[in-house]
Amino acid sequence: MATHHEITESLKAFQEGYNNNKKLKIMNRDWNRIILIEATDVDSKHTIILQDGEISITEGISKTPNLVVTSDSETLADLFYGDITPTEPYMNGTLVLKGSEDDIVRLDFISLMIWGE
Amino acid sequence: MELKKVLTLRTVVATSAGLTLSSSTFVAAVQVAGFLAGESAWLAILTGGLLCITAAFCFNELNGMMPTAAGIRLYFSRAFNDRLALIVSLLYMAVIIGVIGAESYVLSEILHEAFPVLPSMFWIMAMFTLVTGMNLIGIKIAGGFQDAITYGLIVSLIVLALVALNQINFHINAPFNTGGGLNFLNAVAVGVFLFVGFEWVTPLAEEVTHSRLISRGMLLAIGILSVTYALFTVAMTATVPKDVLVNSPIPHLIFARTILGNSGVAIMVLITLAASITTFNAGLISVSRFVYASARENVLPAMFSKISMRFFTPWVAIISVFITGVIVSSIVLITKRYLTLVNMAAAMESIIYVLAGVSVITLRKKLPGMQRPYQIPGGYWIPGICAAVFSLLTLAIFFSFPSVFIYLCIGAFISVIYVNQVVPELKRRSRAKKSANRRRRPVAQAEKAGE
Numbered sequence: 001m002a003t004h005h006e007i008t009e010s011l012k013a014f015q016e017g018y019n020n021n022k023k024l025k026i027m028n029r030d031w032n033r034i035i036l037i038e039a040t041d042v043d044s045k046h047t048i049i050l051q052d053g054e055i056s057i058t059e060g061i062s063k064t065p066n067l068v069v070t071s072d073s074e075t076l077a078d079l080f081y082g083d084i085t086p087t088e089p090y091m092n093g094t095l096v097l098k099g100s101e102d103d104i105v106r107l108d109f110i111s112l113m114i115w116g117e
Numbered sequence: 118m119e120l121k122k123v124l125t126l127r128t129v130v131a132t133s134a135g136l137t138l139s140s141s142t143f144v145a146a147v148q149v150a151g152f153l154a155g156e157s158a159w160l161a162i163l164t165g166g167l168l169c170i171t172a173a174f175c176f177n178e179l180n181g182m183m184p185t186a187a188g189i190r191l192y193f194s195r196a197f198n199d200r201l202a203l204i205v206s207l208l209y210m211a212v213i214i215g216v217i218g219a220e221s222y223v224l225s226e227i228l229h230e231a232f233p234v235l236p237s238m239f240w241i242m243a244m245f246t247l248v249t250g251m252n253l254i255g256i257k258i259a260g261g262f263q264d265a266i267t268y269g270l271i272v273s274l275i276v277l278a279l280v281a282l283n284q285i286n287f288h289i290n291a292p293f294n295t296g297g298g299l300n301f302l303n304a305v306a307v308g309v310f311l312f313v314g315f316e317w318v319t320p321l322a323e324e325v326t327h328s329r330l331i332s333r334g335m336l337l338a339i340g341i342l343s344v345t346y347a348l349f350t351v352a353m354t355a356t357v358p359k360d361v362l363v364n365s366p367i368p369h370l371i372f373a374r375t376i377l378g379n380s381g382v383a384i385m386v387l388i389t390l391a392a393s394i395t396t397f398n399a400g401l402i403s404v405s406r407f408v409y410a411s412a413r414e415n416v417l418p419a420m421f422s423k424i425s426m427r428f429f430t431p432w433v434a435i436i437s438v439f440i441t442g443v444i445v446s447s448i449v450l451i452t453k454r455y456l457t458l459v460n461m462a463a464a465m466e467s468i469i470y471v472l473a474g475v476s477v478i479t480l481r482k483k484l485p486g487m488q489r490p491y492q493i494p495g496g497y498w499i500p501g502i503c504a505a506v507f508s509l510l511t512l513a514i515f516f517s518f519p520s521v522f523i524y525l526c527i528g529a530f531i532s533v534i535y536v537n538q539v540v541p542e543l544k545r546r547s548r549a550k551k552s553a554n555r556r557r558r559p560v561a562q563a564e565k566a567g568e
Contacts, residue, residue: 013556027429081556087413091187092194101186101320105406108413109424115556117419117547 002073004044010080011037011046011057017082017114018055024113025053031106036065037080039073067099067107082115124325128264129334133318134342135267137311139396140223140389141216143369145310145459146350151363152304155294158354159347161301165308166343168510169315170336171503172470174493175477176316177332178500181491182480186320187410189469196476196483200536203416205472207532208525210407212465214438216313217400218445219458221245224393225450226366231386241446248397249439252405255428266391271345273388278352281376287355303517306510309470310463311346314396315339317403332491366455401438408434415547416540460514460521467511474504 002010018024028050035048047062048055071079075094078084086108089095097104149165150158179192189209193202225240281287295301315338322331353362353372362368369389373381409431412421425432449455477493477500493499515522 023426027426083551083555085413087410088415090185091190091410091414092199093183093185093191096185098184100324104186105409106429108410109429112413112422112424113426117413117422 001041002039002077004039004042004073006077007037007039007042007044007046007073007080008059010077011048013082014080014111014114015055015057018110021113024110027053028110029053033066033103034063035067035069035107036061037076038068038070039076040070042073044073044076065099067097067103069095069097069107071095079111082111085117086111124321124330126325126330126334126337129318129321129325129330130337130341131264131267132321133315133335133338134271135263135395136314136317136399137338137342137396138267138270138392139220140227140369140393141219141455141459142311142346142392143349143353144219144223144366144455145307145463146346147353147359147362147368148456148459149304149308149311150350150354150359152296152300152307153294154296154300155291156289156351156354157291157293157295157301158304158350160293160295161304161308162311162347162350163343164301165305165311166339166346168305168503168506169309169312169339169470171499172473172507173316173332173335173339174499175470175473175503176319177335177491178477178489178493179473179480180319180322180331182484182487182489184319184322188316188319189472192476192480193472196472196479203540204529204532204536205469206407207411207535208528209465209469210404211528211532212462213400213404214441214445215458216462217397217404217442218449219455219462220393220397220400221442221446222449222455223366224389224397225446227370227386227389230367230370231382237450238447241443241450244393244397245439245443245446248394248401249435251398252401252435253425253428253430253432255430263395266395270388270391271341273384274345274349277373277376277384277388278348281352281356281372284376285356287352289351299513302509302513306467306513306517307460307463309467309507309510310459312339312342313462313466314399315342317399329491366453401435401442405431405434405438408437415543418543419547457518457520457524460518461524464511464514464521464525467507467514470507471504471511474500474502474507478504 029052031050032052033050035050037046037048045060047058047060047065049058049062071089071094075084075089079086079089079095086095090097097107146158146162149161153161183191183195185191190202190206193205221241221244224244225237228240229235229237295304315335318335319331325331353368357372357375361371365371370382370385373385377384408417408421411417412419412434421434421437422431423433424430449458478497480487
């Protein structure tokens with residue numbers, strides 16, 4: 001089981017990877033979304049805000065999300081560190097993504113562009 | 118916390134019905150009529166629709182438990198095992214590519230008939246290039262436009278049917294003369310093709326304003342489609358001799374020309390284009406996303422997960438589907454065996470519905486405590502009927518069209534070999550690569566251990 005702190009650190013790594021990718025920022029200029037990251041086995045909630053291509057991460061819930069990412073803490077930490085792809089846990093039901101299909105696919109694209117295959 | 122939700126019942130119905138309405142459904146509709154002796158095509162179509170409602174109930178329960186765009190892949194994985202789910206999904210996607218091939222062939226024949234100067238192959242290439250271009254750039258048919266196309270299409274088909282029936286002062290003489298039970302069974306089995314894809318609307322579950330809208334929308338879509346197809350098929354067979362329709366890939370154009378002359382041709386070309394564009398586009402998007410997701414999951418080689426840096430679209434997957442689609446369409450154009458693909462799709466869809474029914478039953482036993490926002494009333498009756506009836510319909514198709522059985526067996530065999538031999542190797546390589554580049558540092562693990 002990962003801790004809340006570990007999930008926070010993984011999200012920081014994700015944010016750093018995003019910020020280091022200029023193309024990604026340009027491509028997401030018009031994709032303004034609020035993404036809630038929620039662990040099922042520990043009390044851990046984070047909000048990713050994508051606004052005009054910039055990413056920010058806050059602890060807890062701040063606004064009504066467009067996309068909700070729910071999974072156990074281990075999967076979330078591995079996922080945002082880029083150690084696993086979101087697709088495998090998504091296909092076996094460990095990772096639950098609630099939102100439009102297009103947004104789900106876009107989030108996977110972002111993960112791919114930050115961490116590679 | 119609730120999500121921001123935007124889609125209404127109108128769009129859910131339009132999406133479900135729009136994905137189903139295509140040019141090749143007219144071909145399937147006259148095949149249904151061809152099996153029957155009298156004017157009872159309507160009965161077979163309505164029965165097919167009614168049976169599909171049992172499948173819709175099953176998808177509603179499964180989707181309520183696991184609202185996911187992964188659809189059957191996840192449902193069957195939970196109910197049976199991941200291997201079976203993958204084998205079925207791969208086979209299903211291959212059949213959908215076949216449907217796209219049949220669809221493009223029918224549409225190209227229509228356009229070639231309307232503009233004889235240009236060969237069918239030109240139209241196939243033009244359509245694939247157009248839709249592939251749209252997918253590469255990331256252009257999607259917007260909800261409002263989809264609504265307008267689908268409802269416009271349904272109204273046009275009903276009006277055309279009523280005009281035809283009025284023109285010949287139609288009186289139904291043998292509404293229940295099916296020509297025998299086996300004929301009726303075959304007609305219903307092929308009639309399942311008319312509803313292929315209605316359940317593809319389930320990924321919208323998280324975008325609707327109310328969770329019940331998906332189930333209501335699917336049921337309404339099947340109801341509207343059943344009535345529209347039944348009316349249109351009766352009008353076609355009442356106006357044009359059945360043997361002329363059954364032996365043509367463009368029965369709806371022949372029908373339109375018979376009742377309205379050249380203006381009928383123009384109207385039908387527009388109707389066919391509208392019917393095809395949504396199905397064609399949705400089919401290509403679904404298959405290319407499946408290819409992309411499979412590559413991300415290490416079920417297909419990683420090259421298929423490459424995305425365009427400019428448009429944020431999985432370009433290798435899209436181009437691969439384009440190439441495969443053009444090859445399939447060209448084979449159909451040369452062999453003219455479009456009906457085999459239609460029947461394969463009907464059989465495959467029936468198999469999916471059988472598995473959906475069995476999944477509902479299995480999951481109720483396996484995971485009794487899992488939340489079910491929607492549970493089919495009547496215990497095991499409806500999923501049981503769904504599984505039993507669609508098993509019978511699948512056998513009916515195999516019995517009437519042995520080549521469909523052979524092709525599906527070959528496809529299943531290849532899929533089994535691939536899943537058992539190639540996939541484990543792809544996954545092993547990916548795991549080795551990932552563990553060498555693991556980013557989640559031992560520091561975090563050490564912190565956790567209090568060191």
